[in-house]
Amino acid sequence: MAQLVTRVDEALMREVDELVAQGAASSRSDLVRMGLERIIDEHRRQRTGRQIAEAYRRSPETPAELEGLDVTTRSLINEEPW
Template identity: 50%
Template sequence: MTQLVTHVDDELVQQVDRLVENGAVTSRSDAVRRGLRALVDRERRRSVDVAIVEGYRRRPQAEDEAGWSDETARSMIAEEPW
């Protein structure tokens, strides 16, 4: 496992320490790991979102391609025993 060394301001350290005290994280290191995972996941999701949008810009969905999903949704709702 690789160790990362960084500097953070005192206010951020105090906030992280409060998270540790409150049990939100087990340690400062746990907080850093969770934060980095969240950042990496957010950027991965953003990248996927951009790719999806770009795909629809290059080839917009035609009306006949969307119609089946609307009809299927209506059928499924009609089948529910409300």
């Protein structure tokens, strides 16, 4: 596994140590790894969302497609026992 060396200020290190002591992660390295994974995942999701939105801007749904969705939605609601 590759290593990443970084410097943090004392206040941040105390926060990291506190989270590890509370069981949020098994070690400092584990906590940093978890944080990096979350940031990467968040950026990936945002990028995917932007790509989907751009695709809909380039090729919006047609009225027929929207009507089909409305029909399907009404059908699903009508099937509910309430």
